[in-house]
Amino acid sequence: MTHPQAGIFEASSSQFRVLEYKLTADQVVDSLIKKLAIIKKTVTDVELVIGFGPALWQQIDPIKPALQFSQFNTITSPKGHQATASQTDLFIWLHSQNHDAIIEALLFVQQQLEGTATLALACDGFKYRDNRDLTGFVDGSANPQQLAGQHQAALLANDHSHHNGSFIMGQQWVHKLAKFHQLSTHQQEQTFGRTKADSIELEGDAMPADSHVSRTDLKVNDIAQKMYRRSMPYANANQQGLYFLAFCCDLTRYQTLLNSMxxxxxxxxxxxxxDFSDAITGSFWFAPSEELLQTVLSTD
Known part of the structure; x- marks a missing residue:
């Protein structure tokens, strides 16, 4: 019996830190594993989720044949919009309600990985109002509400060799808030495909075919392309946006979503x-089950 990494589904947090790393060299994998084992053992006051990029996972996967999955590749729309690839080797997600504990965990992780992995991205996220994006719209309203549905969307099935693991997609989006807020509320709702105040989906002819809901609420061969979204807004004086974070049982669902968008x-x-937000990073990782992660990190 295996269990998913618990932090994937813990939803009470209000403070989030995403850390993405690239290895300094292929030869440091053994050192990385030892340091991750220390991090896993020590960081217990906050939720911790660890994911591995495709090249790294193929080196350390103890199950043979190793799980094969692709790296994130840049996507360009016919109009010139771009979802930029920035594939990294290691994903670490820290979250909690306790800001001080988050900072302490963050500093410890960075100290441990110094010299073995280079920090490629650090994003400080937070819960905004009632789970809203900085555009003012509720984020993740299409998520399964029950834990069973979340597991079904996010986790590899029990008959899979890597069961209860999950494919992760992370993208940092930079919003053009001034441009978006120039729209009327009606135009904003047409862009999202939902009402702004109470997040009710538009229906029938009121729902534009190019709305965000229309482009992302998808079925393939009558199978809903569900994923479990855990995105978080971020903001400073110079830049505001959303770190899109999702967990899924099937990597191809991400590609289907991106192609549609x-x-x-x-x-x-x-x-x-x-038209109102740019994806400036993009990576895929695999988050193994708790038991498989412990096997990977075993240094005995």
């Missing part, structure tokens, strides 16, 4: 939302 599906329509 960027005008690469059959109808050629682009998601209206990408």
């Amino acid at each position: 960027y005008g690469l599906s059959d109808d050629g329509l682009c998601d209206r939302l990408i």
Whole structure:
């Protein structure tokens, strides 16, 4: 019996830190594993989720044949919008309600990985109002509400060799808030495909085909392309946006979503939302089950 990494589903946190690393060299993998084992043992006051990029995971996967999955590749729409690739080797997600504990964990992780992995991205996220994005719209309203549904969307099935693991997609989006807020509330709702105040989906002819809901609420062969979103807004004086974070049982669902958003599906329509936000990073990782992670990190 295996269990998913618990931090994937813990939803009470209000403070989030995403850390993405690239290895300094292939030869440091053994050192990285030892340091991650120390981090896993020591960081217990906050939720900790660890994911591995495709090249790194193939080196350390103890199950043979190793799980094969692709790196994130840049996607460009016919209109020139771009979802930029920045594939990293290691994903660490810290979250909690306790800001001080988050900072302490963050500093410890960075201290441990210094010299073995180079920090490629650090994003400080937070819960904004009632789970809203900085555009003012509720984020993740299409998520399964029950734990069973979240597990079904996020985790590899029990008959899979890597069961209860999850494929992760992370993207840092930079919002053009001034441009977006120039729109009327009606135009904003047409962009998202939901009402702003109470997050009710538009229906029938009121729902534009290029709205965000229309481009991301997808089915393939009658199978809903569900994923479990854990995105978080971030902001400073110079830049505001959303770190899109999702966990999924099937890596191809991410590609289906991106193709639909960027005008690469059959109808050629682009998601209206990408006129108001740019994806400046993009990576895929694999988060093994808790038991498989412990096996990977075993240094005995």
